[in-house]
Amino acid sequence: MNPLCSRCTTCGLYQQATNYVWGQGNEKSRVVFIGEAPGKEEDLRGLPFCGRSGALLDQLFAEIGLKREAVRITNTIRCRPPENRIDDRYVDCCEDFLCQELGLCRPQVIVTLGATASTWLQNRTQCEALGKVATVSRIQGQAYEIMTLLGRMIWIPMYHPAAALRDPARVNDMHNTFQILHDFLCRLGKLPMPV
Ligand code: SF4
Numbered sequence: 001m002n003p004l005c006s007r008c009t010t011c012g013l014y015q016q017a018t019n020y021v022w023g024q025g026n027e028k029s030r031v032v033f034i035g036e037a038p039g040k041e042e043d044l045r046g047l048p049f050c051g052r053s054g055a056l057l058d059q060l061f062a063e064i065g066l067k068r069e070a071v072r073i074t075n076t077i078r079c080r081p082p083e084n085r086i087d088d089r090y091v092d093c094c095e096d097f098l099c100q101e102l103g104l105c106r107p108q109v110i111v112t113l114g115a116t117a118s119t120w121l122q123n124r125t126q127c128e129a130l131g132k133v134a135t136v137s138r139i140q141g142q143a144y145e146i147m148t149l150l151g152r153m154i155w156i157p158m159y160h161p162a163a164a165l166r167d168p169a170r171v172n173d174m175h176n177t178f179q180i181l182h183d184f185l186c187r188l189g190k191l192p193m194p195v
Contacts, residue, residue: 011093013079019046023074023101030108031070031190033057034098034117036160037077039084048073053161057113060174064182065191072105074098076117086116095120106150108188111181114160121155124148141177143184156181 006020014020021038024047041051049057061068077094081087098120102110112118115136122134125146136157144155158177164170185191 008078008094008097011079011090013077013081013090016082017079018043020078021046021048021075021080022078022097023072024048025069025072027072027101027104029070029072029105030188031066031111031185032072032074032102032105032107032109033111033113034121035073035075035113036116036162037075037084037086037090038080039162040080042075043080048075049161052165056161056165056171056174060178063175064178064185066182066185072101072107074101076120091116091120102150107153109154109156109181109184109190111156111158113158114163118157121146121157125155141173141180143180154184156184 008014008020017038019038021042035049035053038048039051039053041054042048048054057073058068061071076098077086077090078097079090079094081090110121112121118136118139125148136159139157140159142156144157146153146155156177158174159170161174164174182191
């Protein structure tokens with residue numbers, strides 16, 4: 001638990017949250033997954049992606065030989081919003097924690113899961129291939145080279161696992177995007193090359 005986060009009262013979401021949910025996994029990992037905000041299960045347990053969405057993510061990790069503990073998994077917002085409704089205000093208030101976390105990792109690859117994290121990153125970076133704000137459905141499933149304050153990195157936007165659980169076609173898209181991630185990680189030496 002980040003000590004600063006555990007005292008944060010900036011946006012008021014803390015008042016209804018059971019737990020602050022900080023990132024999990026290797027805090028120096030060069031591969032970072034960013035989700036949206038804690039859901040019911042995450043709020044209760046104080047861990048990111050520990051419910052049904054987390055189970056899908058674990059399955060996708062296993063398929064490409066990636067260990068959850070080897071990467072960093074975090075959220076854009078640290079406290080559960082009422083009825084899981086995201087407001088840009090919460091994103092703005094909470095982004096210092098995310099920036100702090102990314103500053104520790106200095107990622108080579110960022111995977112954004114869903115619209116909240118994808119929009120956040122898109123608004124704070126330069127990506128010539130994308131131009132103006134684009135929806136997740138248009139940009140997911142591809143890898144983009146982006147320039148950030150932390151340097152050049154690869155960005156792979158995907159659907160949020162919760163959205164995929166509501167639509168099997170999106171699960172297929174996530175499988176395909178994980179293969180793209182797998183190929184990048186092989187090239188970066190983060191995974192063994194397939195034989
Ligand atoms: S959501 Fe973020 S900014 Fe708002 S109270 Fe929780 S930790 Fe603080």
